[in-house]
Amino acid sequence: MNKKCFGVDLGGTTTKIGLFQLDGTLIEKHEIPTNKEENGIYILDNIEAFINNVIVKNSLDIKDIIGVGIGVPGAVTDDGVVNKCINLGWDVTDVEDIMKKKTNFKIKVGNDANMAALGEYWKGGAAEFSSIALVTIGTGIGGGIIMNGRPINGFNGAAGEIGHIPIVYDETETCNCGKKGCLEQVASASGIVRVAKKFLIATDKPSTLRGAEEISAKLVFDEAKNGDIVAFEVVEYITKYLGLALANVAGIIDPECFVIGGGVSAAGQYLVDLIAANYKKYVFHPCKDTKIVLARLGNDAGMYGAAKLVIDSSKDS
């Protein structure tokens, strides 16, 4: 029972590397800067070197390492090829193949949001549920879907991209993705700030937000909780669209549970309750009691999910 694995969450700024027991116990975790110089050609070498370092320092037996799971911030196909990753400077990159040749370990690669979903499904907020959709509300909105214990990647690696479903029909501004009306435009941290500024211009109601040096999503939620009318209108508006989006997801895949993560989820049960109220309004009736819970693993979720991905794959083979 000395078997172990590594779970790696490769991010645009830092890379998290965790050494896990196969039951999900995190033995140790580390964070190294992601070196994006020269189109990210050093990234995989750095991960390899760091893993070897952990192995030597802990006097681990190579035979006990069942493999390395890696989450990357880009679309990943079912066979572990990263379909471009602008964030890291990568073109199409066969990460599984490259890392396998470097390390001789079994390598499994997944999209970072899908890995976060798998992590929450395994050891986080959704550990007791059989199928989940994770929605991470941060700077953008991402998501991941776990059905039958596995992440759904999608044919183009775009499954779970809940932030870019077309949902705001009267949107006049353009999303980063080039379209208009994406969920991310109103309900991400930056979207919430954008909506708040629009609402403040459109009304002359008093609001504590007007005096703020800088409006943040956190401030909007804090002031809404404190009874500020305009802040509450903003929160009502954005949770209406989150409820609609979850109702869409339910009508398509009907998960047992929704998990809300990302920085904005710090607004806690208050946010969940408002999303749930709107969800119930819009969803097809068989799904009206679907659970909505908060994520629990924070920034470690992706690392956990990556570890789980390689553990599951070693069971298959």
Add this chain to the structure above:
Amino acid sequence: MNKKCFGVDLGGTTTKIGLFQLDGTLIEKHEIPTNKEENGIYILDNIEAFINNVIVKNSLDIKDIIGVGIGVPGAVTDDGVVNKCINLGWDVTDVEDIMKKKTNFKIKVGNDANMAALGEYWKGGAAEFSSIALVTIGTGIGGGIIMNGRPINGFNGAAGEIGHIPIVYDETETCNCGKKGCLEQVASASGIVRVAKKFLIATDKPSTLRGAEEISAKLVFDEAKNGDIVAFEVVEYITKYLGLALANVAGIIDPECFVIGGGVSAAGQYLVDLIAANYKKYVFHPCKDTKIVLARLGNDAGMYGAAKLVIDSSKDS
């Protein structure tokens, strides 16, 4: 290589029973009326008797029958329990268990729309694709999703219920399901007729639809193809919402292919092209080239899918 199976598509009016070779060759098919008397207590007995009849008439060896797959018009959980079926008069019914005890064959049960999707995936319009979403546009709108070769049932058996995703925000009338704004309210056969009548009242433009004895979805498409302006506006309106719905599905599960079936799909490539044009407008860019094809198996799709379900399950065990 004498192995065979039965695929049964249990409908509200008739039940289709097909005898299949395991490679998908349909040996013979039959249709019997569905006897819904006394809350449908005779339905499963009738299917059993008919199957036995086919076995005897063909002098089949019982040992060569690997099982019976059954599609039912209701929500089905992963373990084959039908979660009520108002259409048949059934309360919660463990069809797998009941039929197994009656017949001694391996029994697998699925939702009829999911079975149609599995049929089209196996031997129909989507036979060359790895993952699909089927949308059946008939009296209502149904759907089924196949990922990794298997139907997604959903926790409440409601996955693929694309007809009831909330999509028309300014809808004033109520859907059969009790909500307002479901896709089915505008884009099903009856929805198309409803929209056409509303459009005719709202405009004084001339239209051949005004003289029609009865407006049908077929007539609307025929007249739109013939250049009738109001009919074309109706078609534009409903294909906009179909495009939006498919864009939603793509952002959530990113299938390789969409399959359009049901009676309204008789409008053919004309319908597909209009849906595709709208889909491209609204979808997240990595999914913009997702194929949209017509279903090919017509009313036999569910029978094929039910056969495939039991074939796959016999491979697992």
